[in-house]
Amino acid sequence: MKQGRYKIIELFINSLRDLAPIVAVIAFFQFVVLRQPIPNVLNLLSGLLFVVIGLTLFVRGLEMSLFPLGEAMAYAFARKGSLLWLLLFAFALGFGTTIAEPALIAVADKAAEIAAQGGGLENTSVAQHNYAIGLRITVALSVGFAIVIGVLRILRGWPIQYVIIGGYIGVVIMTWFAPPDIIGIAYDSGGVTTSTITVPLVTALGVGLASSIRGRNPMVDGFGLIAFASLTPMIFVMAYGMLR
Amino acid sequence: MMDHLAHFWHVLLATGLDVLPIVLIIVVFQVGVLRRPLPHLRRQLIGFSYVLLGLTFFLVGLDEALFPLGEIMAQQLTAPSVIGANTANSWTAYLWVYVFAATIGFATTVAEPALIAVSIKAHEVSGGAINVWGLRMAVAIGVAIGIALGVFRIVSGIPLQYFIISGYILVVIQTAYAPRSIIALAYDSGGVTTSTVTVPLVTALGLGLASNVPGRSPMLDGFGLIAFASLIPIITVMGYAQLGQWRAHRKARQSDKLTGE
Numbered sequence: 001m002k003q004g005r006y007k008i009i010e011l012f013i014n015s016l017r018d019l020a021p022i023v024a025v026i027a028f029f030q031f032v033v034l035r036q037p038i039p040n041v042l043n044l045l046s047g048l049l050f051v052v053i054g055l056t057l058f059v060r061g062l063e064m065s066l067f068p069l070g071e072a073m074a075y076a077f078a079r080k081g082s083l084l085w086l087l088l089f090a091f092a093l094g095f096g097t098t099i100a101e102p103a104l105i106a107v108a109d110k111a112a113e114i115a116a117q118g119g120g121l122e123n124t125s126v127a128q129h130n131y132a133i134g135l136r137i138t139v140a141l142s143v144g145f146a147i148v149i150g151v152l153r154i155l156r157g158w159p160i161q162y163v164i165i166g167g168y169i170g171v172v173i174m175t176w177f178a179p180p181d182i183i184g185i186a187y188d189s190g191g192v193t194t195s196t197i198t199v200p201l202v203t204a205l206g207v208g209l210a211s212s213i214r215g216r217n218p219m220v221d222g223f224g225l226i227a228f229a230s231l232t233p234m235i236f237v238m239a240y241g242m243l244r
Numbered sequence: 245m246m247d248h249l250a251h252f253w254h255v256l257l258a259t260g261l262d263v264l265p266i267v268l269i270i271v272v273f274q275v276g277v278l279r280r281p282l283p284h285l286r287r288q289l290i291g292f293s294y295v296l297l298g299l300t301f302f303l304v305g306l307d308e309a310l311f312p313l314g315e316i317m318a319q320q321l322t323a324p325s326v327i328g329a330n331t332a333n334s335w336t337a338y339l340w341v342y343v344f345a346a347t348i349g350f351a352t353t354v355a356e357p358a359l360i361a362v363s364i365k366a367h368e369v370s371g372g373a374i375n376v377w378g379l380r381m382a383v384a385i386g387v388a389i390g391i392a393l394g395v396f397r398i399v400s401g402i403p404l405q406y407f408i409i410s411g412y413i414l415v416v417i418q419t420a421y422a423p424r425s426i427i428a429l430a431y432d433s434g435g436v437t438t439s440t441v442t443v444p445l446v447t448a449l450g451l452g453l454a455s456n457v458p459g460r461s462p463m464l465d466g467f468g469l470i471a472f473a474s475l476i477p478i479i480t481v482m483g484y485a486q487l488g489q490w491r492a493h494r495k496a497r498q499s500d501k502l503t504g505e
Contacts, residue, residue: 018360021351022310022441028347029317033340038313047309051355054302057294058357059364065291067365068284069270076278089273096265102258103443114464160428161419168412175405184404184467191438191470196299197263199436200361207369218369223428226362230435230474 008060015055019048062200070204078212083155090151093202094229095144103192104139108132111185115244135240142236143193146228147202153224154209157216160224167231174238182241189237190230199226251308256300263296299440302357306441314348315448322452338399342392345449349391349473352442353384359436366429374429382484383433386477391446394472398453398460404468411475418482426485433481434474443470 030038038044077086098104112128112135115121121131153163175183194202202225210222274282282288321344353359363376397407419427438446446469454466 018355021354022348025344025347025351026310026313026317029321029340029344030313033344034317034320044309044313047305047307050301050305050308051310052305054298054300054305055355055357055360057298058302059298059360061291061294061296061298062361062364063291065288065295066361068291069282069288072283073270073274073278076280080278085273085277089269089277092269092273093266096269100262100265102262103439160431161416164431165416165419168416172409172412175409181464184464184471187404187408187471188467188469191435191474192443194358194435194439195262196358196361196439197266197295199358199439200365201266203362203365203432207365217425219366219425220428222369223366223432225432226435227428227431 008056011059012052012056015052015059018055019052023048058196066197066200067204070201071208074205074208075212078209086151087148090147090205091144093144093198093205094147095140097195097198098143098193099136099140101193101195103195104136104189105132107185107189107192108135108139111135111182114181114185115241121244131244134244135237138236138240139189139193139233142232143229145236146232147225149232150206150225150228151209154206154216154221155213157221160221160227164224164227164231167228167235170235171231171238174235174242178238178241182238186234186237186241189233193233194226194229202226202229252300252304255303255307256296259296259300259303299357303440306444310441311444314445317344318445318449319452322449322456324456338395341395341399341453345395346388346392348445348449349442350384350388352445353387353437353473354380355441356437356439358439359383359433362429362432362436370425374426378484379429379433379481382481383437383477386433386480387437387442387473389480390472390474390476391449391469393476394450394469395453397468397472398450398465399457401460401465404471408471408475411479415475415478415482418479418486421486422482423485423489426482430478430481430485434478437477438470438473442473446470446473 027038030036073089077089080086109128109132112121112132115131116123116128121127149163152158153160174186178186203223206225207218207222210216210218210220216222274280321341359380363374363379366374366379367376393407397404422430447466450469451462451466454460454462454464457465
């Protein structure tokens with residue numbers, strides 16, 4: 001227990017250090033460039049304290065829960081030896097964590113607005129809502145698909161670069177045909193799909209799978225699931241833009 | 245402080261709802277398919293509540309303190325009175341915007357929880373060969389370059405895909421030469437850089453710029469900064485590994501020279 005307390009203090013100091021650059025940047029621009037006082041200093045300080053506490057708790061919880069959880073499930077699936085269930089789990093994890101992702105909801109609503117302005121969509125709130133929901137389902141499907149491909153890659157030992165380069169070629173070809181107003185959103189959607197809880201869970205799953213299968217190296221084969229999950233949404237969103 | 249507390253419950257509820265699908269999927273597969281109890285269930289539950297509480301504190305703090313200030317700064321820096329002083333699109337007019345883009349990209353990435361998670365895991369899996377701090381710096385420098393390039397694209401109006409496709413070509417070339425063990429991690433680092441902290445601030449910067457630079461539309465040109473922030477770190481992380489390899493190589497050659505002849 002005593003060790004746990006030291007650990008928390010160490011993590012707290014790390015969090016303070018992690019936050020220092022943001023404070024420095026904001027202070028520099030506020031005082032030197034914009035030459036304005038910081039409004040509501042007390043509020044800012046208590047907010048910063050919240051951020052530091054939050055980061056500390058998160059990292060502690062990560063090591064206690066998300067990492068061991070992802071690895072334990074990977075070992076259990078490897079022992080069970082059923083490919084179908086593992087792939088179903090991979091798909092469900094990708095789809096389920098993406099469909100409710102707040103950043104994605106924001107981007108989908110924005111995209112619907114653009115489509116309505118561009119004239120490709122009726123300018124009613126119902127049409128926009130349907131478009132946004134469709135886009136979210138598209139992205140969630142693409143992330144589910146990405147985790148499935150990524151897990152298959154780990155099991156089969158395919159070199160990651162071939163799959164990624166294949167994906168890049170897919171993006172380039174789709175860019176050629178997609179309507180220009182969807183491209184910016186499609187490219188951004190790759191970055192917003194992977195949330196703070198999904199990343200550690202999926203990473204631990206990949207590393208756990210690669211270490212439980214003979215002949216796989218966790219460093220070479222275990223990483224890469226996140227990479228697929230940020231690549232496939234670009235292709236799927238451009239396809240969605242073309243089909244609509 | 246009272247504002248924070250009122251906000252706290254709201255965010256805790258929202259975070260809980262976001263996490264619900266993940267919890268459901270894990271429980272269904274654990275109980276229905278794997279049919280074995282989780283090891284250290286109590287520790288897992290405590291850890292999971294730390295994660296939930298931690299994220300909530302984190303988001304409340306960002307919402308109440310950092311985001312409003314960061315967004316106001318992004319708006320002020322991109323205001324016509326600052327950037328439009330000389331309407332000629334010379335890059336010096338935007339100097340502070342570039343500096344802000346690069347430094348805020350760097351700073352938010354250092355505080356990004358998902359990146360901290362992946363760096364800890366990479367350090368552990370590589371048996372300590374990958375340095376947590378070194379990896380995070382390489383990614384943060386990548387995001388800094390990425391956001392600054394993205395700002396340049398909005399200012400200049402060059403189509404996004406030219407930059408991204410050139411980036412892809414560079415990634416493919418580097419992949420051929422980079423050490424094999426870094427490749428998957430480098431690809432991953434592109435996806436983890438942009439989440440909780442970076443996206444809202446960077447979006448505010450992009451939309452502010454696109455609405456104020458003459459000839460740009462916020463709808464069409466405001467997007468794309470995230471795409472840069474997910475691409476350039478792949479290049480810098482591979483570069484970081486290549487630099488390490490090159491230095492080790494040179495050192496080995498030098499010691500060969502000393503002892504060899």
